[in-house]
Amino acid sequence: MRRESYNDLLALIAVARERSFTRAAAQLGVSQSALSHTIRALETRLGMRLLTRTTRSVAPTEAGERLIRTITPRFEEIDSELAAVTEFRDKPAGTIRITATDYATETVLWPRLSPVLHQYPDLKVEIITDYGLSDIVADRYDIGVRHGDQVARDMIAVRLAPEMRMAIVGTPEYLKTRALPRKPQDLTAHNCINLRLPTLGGFYPWELKKGSREVQVRVDGQLAFNGTYPMLAAALSGYGLAYIPADLAQPHVKAGSLVKVLEEWCPAFPGLHACYATRREFSRAMTVVIDAIRYRKE
Known part of the structure; x- marks a missing residue:
């Protein structure tokens, strides 16, 4: 059945319910002649009469009654589901x-x-x-x-x-044991805490920038993690330098438990x-x- 026939079936249900083409047409917002044409076209496609018309009333035939009894609950289910979906506009789920x-x-x-x-x-x-x-x-x-x-x-x-600014941090105790890094290349002499990234298939190179100069430093150390917070915890425990978001480090820097190094080389990312x-x-x-x-x- 063509999809436009669904509207014809709704018209049939309306006429059968109202027992009147006039009232059904008013309910559907169409003319009585247009509604009569719709029902006749549906009967022609199906090859049978669905409604018995008299001068005083309209009633379903036996075939019409069976069809209406079968399809009406289906359309009611559709209306119910549409109403349920509409509720999502006001009630996120x-x-x-x-x-x-x-x-x-x-x-x-x-x-x-x-x-x-x-x-x-x-x-x-x-x-x-x-x-x-x-x-x-x-x-x-x-x-x-x-x-x-x-x-x-x-x-x-x-x-x-x-923008997210980065920071290289370590504890004061750790930095007492090593020369303070003055340039990115000095990081190779430090115990650095690595971040493993699946996208790179290895460790994340520390991306540093000062003015127009950009370098990527591949650091080494005892520890590597696949998350930022373990790196912070390891740095706080004195295991070396960590390259982490500056806002995570700042409370500990303010408290004196971490110290920033190479600040002028730490860039901001989008x-x-x-x-x-x-x-x-x-x-x-x-x-x-x-x-x-x-x-x-x-």
Whole structure:
């Protein structure tokens, strides 16, 4: 049956319910002659009479009664499901899957999403900690948190944070045992805490910049991790120098438990962004999450 026949079936149900072409036409917002033409066309396609017409009333034939009895509950189910889906506009529900680093999760996502989850109990958020720059679409994530220079061209990006400055830090006790680094090359004489990145297939080279001079230093040391927070903990325990976001280090620098070195060589990187596919259906739940985590200048 052609899809336009669905409207014809709805017209048939309306006439049978009202027992009148006049009342059914008024309910459907069409003329009585147009409604009569619709029913005749439906009967012609099916090759049978569905309604018995008299000067005073309209009633279904036996075949018409059977058809109406069968299809009416189906349309009622569709109406019910449409009403249920409509509720999502006002009541966010469903699961939003996010891939992000531990740093982005701890400093941006969790602090901003926590109150939202209390507000919308039917909203679920799944955060996967990952430094591997997963394929957001192929791996069925709704949102990927990336630095500005990592955003793919076919993705929409919403800023989550300002520029991120890096810092090289170690404890005062550790630095007493080694010569203070004065230039990037001096780092090779230090016990440095490495970060392993799946995207590189090895350790992350420390990206340093001073004016127009840029260098990548491949450091070495006793420890390597695949997350930022263990690196911070190791540095605080005196195991060497760590290259971490400056905002994570700053409270410990202020307290005197960590010291910054080579500050003039530590660059700022494009801030974190929430990325999602342009072709993705934008649900109410997605709208709520994006609005909660987006960057707002204080």
